[in-house]
Amino acid sequence: MLQKMYDWVDERLDITPLWRDIADHEVPEHVNPAHHFSAFVYCFGGLTFFIVVIQILSGMFLTMYYVPDVINAWESVYYLQNEVAFGVIVRGMHHWGASLVIVMLFLHTLRVFFQGAYKKPRELNWVVGVLIFFVMLGLGFTGYLLPWDMKALFATKVGLQIAEAVPFVGTAIKTLLAGDATVIGAQTLARFFAIHVFFLPAALLGLLAAHFIMIRKQGISGPL
Template identity: 85%
Template sequence: MLAKLYDWVDERLDITPMWRDLADHEVPEHVNPAYHFSAFVYCFGGLTFFTIVIQILSGMFLTMYYVPDISRAWDSVFYLQNKVAYGQIVRGMHHWGASVTIVMVFLHTLRVFFTGAYKKPRELNWVVGVLLFFVILGLGFTGYLLPWDMKALFATKVGMQIAASVPFIGGWIQTLLQGSDIVGAQTLARFFAIHVFFLPAVLLGLLAAHFIMIRRQGISGPL
């Protein structure tokens, strides 16, 4: 059945060459763990992408139950955690996956730096990777407030104070993120929109650019 469906789609869109191009792409010997033990450090990029996919899928599930309102946010998280089938597992995956993603991005960045993979002709890809790192940090910061408990509230207040201390534009950044004089309903609504819509859109765009450049330039050589 699936083979017939694939043949039907392939006859109209000619998708087989695209899959062959991906499958036949040669991988350098130095990134094959069967030949070099140090090749495992080249897995950090793929593992990072895997954790990002987990975050996206689990986040889509969470948004079906979460209510971005200060009077109902905590209740919606409690309901998801205790009443929804497998809700505790999915929320746990999203919660711990956020920390794992940041760690994996950091390790991948270290690998790129210490192997010199940021040098010509991959400077632009290095810039994209650094931007990805900051976007993921932003996702972690904005997502921390969404449960709307005391820990999230006071942590976000500290974050707003740090943002306000930025020279020249600190006040503007604080107003943009906070939305009012206090961390309240406007802040929660803005953090939800940034976390669910704006930053994921930037993330997907940067990932696409990252993968396209890797495809064009290939995997960097050994140290």
């Protein structure tokens, strides 16, 4: 069935050459775990991307039930977790995935650093990777407030105080994030939701696209 669908589309759009250009390329021997046990460290990047995909899909499911206002936010999360079929599983995947993706991204960054894969000609890709790391931290920070419980409230308060401590622009950053320099309220929740669901994912997808294009252009870095 899938083959017939593929043939039908390919007959009209000739997608096979494009697909082969994307998928059919030689993988260096040093990243083959069958030949080198150390090749497993090259899997950190792929595993990170896999978790990102899970985060996106589970997040799309969560937004179908989440209500981003101070009156209904906590109740919508409670309903999702206790009344919706598989809701507790999907929310658990999103919750633990948010921590796991940071761990895998950190391991991937360590592999790139200690193997010198950030050096010429891959300096720009290293910068993009660092930006991805900060975007993922921002996603974790903004997503933490959304359940709108006491733990999230106090954690966000501490985070905003840290942002406010930035020299010269700290107050402006806090006001931009919170909407109000004095209290965490409806504007804060609305802004964190918008940043978490729209702005940061858009930045993440753009950076990932640039990251993969440069990897394909420059190839996988060699061993030590």
